[in-house]
Amino acid sequence: MMKEHGPAFKKAVIELDKCPLCRGRAVTMGTFYELPCDRCNASGWVAAATGEALPLDELVTQLSLKLQAAHRQIEQLKNPRATGPGAQYQEGNRLGAGGSNYTGD
Template sequence: MRRSHGPAFKKAVIDLAVCPLCRGRAVTQGVFHELPCDHCNASGFVAAATGEALPLDELVTQLSMRLQAAHRQIEQLKKPRTTGPGAHYQEGNRLGAGGSNYTGD
């Protein structure tokens, strides 16, 4: 076990699971109208390991980390990828003079 003082340098990602009571909808059906789910703090997610709701400040952080990861994945999928014999001409390899693209021609 390592000794450390103070908070961790990086925030740990907590695995989230769908709330079993509201099934991820964040609301439960009342008699006349829908009510916020008390089990998951009206988020639709609980901690996967324990099944308990996360505190609101931790929940906001975890959802933000998941949203940022999803945005990174979307941006990566948007980039066009060239394939075939001309693929290395389209990508910059920074091996030329001044960090320019070197094609070997």
């Protein structure tokens, strides 16, 4: 079934890249002090495809999606899964009697 009108069901992720003017720092050097970067709305991020600054409401959403993805990746790296021949002994598969682990031995 095609969606014909209204907002999208899922928010589209826009690929972000560091601002080429401030190099992701969000500030540029003025004559005597640092100034907010005008090209990226002082965020340090621009759309990778166009190099344009995102509107602030869209930027907040995209940075939140990027942060959530980074948190998921950190959690996956914190809990490494066993691989190889011993992997079936490390995790319960609930195939044995009473839902216990069955290894086939």
